[in-house]
Amino acid sequence: MIVGQLLLLAAGGFGAGAFGSLLGLGGGILIVPLLTVGFGVPFREAVGISLVCVIVTSSAAAGVYLERHTANLRLGMVLEVFTATGALLGGLVAFALPERVLAGLFAALLAWTALSMLRRGRVEAAPAFAADPVEESRAASAAWGDPGPASPSLADEIAGPGYRPRRMGAGAGGSLGAGMLSALLGVGGGIVKVPLMHLVMGVPLKVATATSNLMIGVTAAASAVVYLVRGGIDPYIAGPTAVGVFAGALVGSRLAARIDVRILRLLFVGVLALTAAQMALRALG
Amino acid sequence: MSTVETRIARILAVGTRVAVVLLAIGSVLLVAGGTSPLAPDWPPLDPASLPADLLALQPAAFLWLGLIVTIATPILRVVASTWSFGRAGEPRIAALGVAVLVVIALAVVAGLAAG
Numbered sequence: 001m002i003v004g005q006l007l008l009l010a011a012g013g014f015g016a017g018a019f020g021s022l023l024g025l026g027g028g029i030l031i032v033p034l035l036t037v038g039f040g041v042p043f044r045e046a047v048g049i050s051l052v053c054v055i056v057t058s059s060a061a062a063g064v065y066l067e068r069h070t071a072n073l074r075l076g077m078v079l080e081v082f083t084a085t086g087a088l089l090g091g092l093v094a095f096a097l098p099e100r101v102l103a104g105l106f107a108a109l110l111a112w113t114a115l116s117m118l119r120r121g122r123v124e125a126a127p128a129f130a131a132d133p134v135e136e137s138r139a140a141s142a143a144w145g146d147p148g149p150a151s152p153s154l155a156d157e158i159a160g161p162g163y164r165p166r167r168m169g170a171g172a173g174g175s176l177g178a179g180m181l182s183a184l185l186g187v188g189g190g191i192v193k194v195p196l197m198h199l200v201m202g203v204p205l206k207v208a209t210a211t212s213n214l215m216i217g218v219t220a221a222a223s224a225v226v227y228l229v230r231g232g233i234d235p236y237i238a239g240p241t242a243v244g245v246f247a248g249a250l251v252g253s254r255l256a257a258r259i260d261v262r263i264l265r266l267l268f269v270g271v272l273a274l275t276a277a278q279m280a281l282r283a284l285g
Numbered sequence: 286m287s288t289v290e291t292r293i294a295r296i297l298a299v300g301t302r303v304a305v306v307l308l309a310i311g312s313v314l315l316v317a318g319g320t321s322p323l324a325p326d327w328p329p330l331d332p333a334s335l336p337a338d339l340l341a342l343q344p345a346a347f348l349w350l351g352l353i354v355t356i357a358t359p360i361l362r363v364v365a366s367t368w369s370f371g372r373a374g375e376p377r378i379a380a381l382g383v384a385v386l387v388v389i390a391l392a393v394v395a396g397l398a399a400g
Contacts, residue, residue: 002321006312009322039323052355056301059358063297066290073290077366077381084388092395157377217297217359218385222392224356229396231329235348236322239312242355246305 006240012038013244014251017057021252022259023268027245028054028187029113032106033275036282041237043099043106043282048227049238050186051220053245058188058217060249062210070210074158075165075203079175079211083189083219086179091226094184104283106185110276113191114269165201174200183223188216289369293362300358304351311347318344360389 016030028050035046065071094102155165165171174196178189190212197208227233315322328345338346367382 002316002319006316006322010312052352055355055359056305059297059301059355059362062362063294063301066294066297069290073293073366074370074375074378077363077370077378077385080363081381081384081388084385084392088388088392088395091392092399095399154377157375218363218389221356221359222389225389225392226396226399228330228352228356229393230399233352234327235311235330235345235352236315236320236324236327238352239308239315239348240322242351243305243309243312246301 009039009237009240010244010247013053013241013246014248015244016053017245017248017250018252018255019248019264019268020057020245021249022255023117023265025113025190027057027249028182028185029110029191029272031241031245032186033110033279035237035241036103037275037278039237041234043102044094044232045234045237047094047102047184047186048224048233049241051182051224051227052233052238053242054182054186054188054220055217055224056242056246057249058213058220060246061253062214062217065210065213068210070206071214072158072160072203072207072211073214075160075197075207076211076214078154078158078168079171079193079197080215080218082172082175083179083182083193083215084222086176086181087183087219087222088179088226090180090183091223093180094223095226095230095232097184100283100285102184103279107276107279107283109181109185109187109191110272110279114272114276116191117265117269117272160203160207163202163204163207165197165203167200167202171196171201179219179222182216182219183226188212189219190216289366289373292369293365296361296365297358300354300361304354304358307347307351307354311344311351314342314344314347320344360386363389 012034013031016027016034020027020030031050031053032046035041035049036043062071066073155168158165174192178192178196181187181192182189193212193215194208197203197211198205203211312322330349335346335350339350363382363385367379367386370382371379
């Protein structure tokens with residue numbers, strides 16, 4: 001019985017890590033529903049455990065992104081000031097908000113993620129052109145009303161090969177929001193940071209994804225510290241779940257090249273929609 | 286790969302593996318001792334007794350240490366980056382790293398004050 005509970009937690013973490021890795025999501029969006037709906041863990045405790053799992057996957061993946069030169073460390077360090085500040089504020093607010101409000105926010109996040117994945121699926125189903133990432137980032141940025149080059153200085157310092165981040169103010173504000181979201185709901189916040197860097201700041205998508213992953217660890221750590229110090233992390237559940245997430249993320253990253261994720265994504269959208277409905281019901285009491 | 290990125294990638298890889306091993310040991314010791322991972326109560330984190338509890342093979346000690354290493358790993362990454370950028374003559378980026386560390390220190394203080 002006790003061994004079974006341990007294995008179930010580890011298996012749930014494994015599934016969350018593997019699915020997250022295959023679909024390019026952090027595990028957080030899956031771990032909170034898994035723990036609250038599947039194991040009856042209180043929402044705030046589930047968020048604390050999820051933050052730990054998110055740090056594990058981020059740290060494991062970020063090293064690889066750095067080795068491959070895809071993450072922009074300097075850009076990450078600039079935006080981390082704001083994501084960490086948002087996470088600190090969110091971590092404090094999370095203990096003041098009723099759990100039903102948090103569950104309602106999470107339901108909205110799940111629904112938004114499901115819609116984003118559906119949209120992404122349609123884009124990927126369209127014929128693919130060999131896009132130049134620099135041109136692609138310029139085009140994406142222009143769609144938001146290109147203001148021209150940012151003032152020289154910090155933007156030059158954090159520029160990468162072929163691109164120069166723009167709209168630093170918008171990037172800072174959006175990062176603050178992403179940090180709060182991460183701390184309140186136990187997610188990595190990549191769903192905010194990647195579009196923010198790519199569409200608003202003009203960073204190539206691949207770099208934005210890798211840099212977001214690098215930032216997630218520090219962002220989650222800033223709020224996890226608050227949860228840890230306030231006794232909001234259950235070590236008994238966090239241990240096996242985090243180990244499972246780590247193993248799942250490793251397996252998922254190896255399977256990603258061999259599996260057609262389009263069908264998987266559609267199935268996953270269905271799971272997200274169902275989970276969103278369950279979370280919404282919980283929010284409504 | 287630049288030296289900064291090599292060092293940081295190594296810190297992240299080693300920190301994650303150490304944390305996962307500690308969490309795995311703690312989880313195995315927990316069930317071996319007959320405690321359910323879904324038990325409603327757990328021993329609070331007590332840094333002062335952690336070394337003795339580790340020597341006594343207390344599962345909670347391994348789990349707490351694993352959680353601390355997990356959370357400390359990205360923070361250590363910021364420390365290493367800040368140090369490296371400072372030495373490399375990039376004071377602005379290094380200053381931003383210091384700012385992140387200040388925010389994390391504030392999180393500890395705020396958590397202690399509120400808890």
